[in-house]
Amino acid sequence: MVHIMNKLIIIVTLIILSLLLTANVPAPWWACDGKKSGDPCTYGYGCSTTGRCELIQNCKDNQETTINECLQCRTK
DSSP: OHHHHHHHHHHHHHHHHHHHHHTTOOOTTGGGTTOOTTOEEEESGGGOEEEEEEEOTTOOOOTTSSSOTTEEEEEO
16 A cells, blocks of 8 residues: 555656646747747757747737747757
């Protein structure tokens, strides 16, 4: 019974940890705020991944916001 409880505690801990880590990932359009299509951008933790801002096909921009959500940072 103790062995099963230890496994359950480990699984729950891993689930909670993964949820906390993914909650801090920035939105892909955030790196292109104020930029144009083709401009360089950095995306990810520590801004370590570089890419280019690209307009996403079949995307509807929310007109109520000032940011173009369809202009997203695409990394290599």
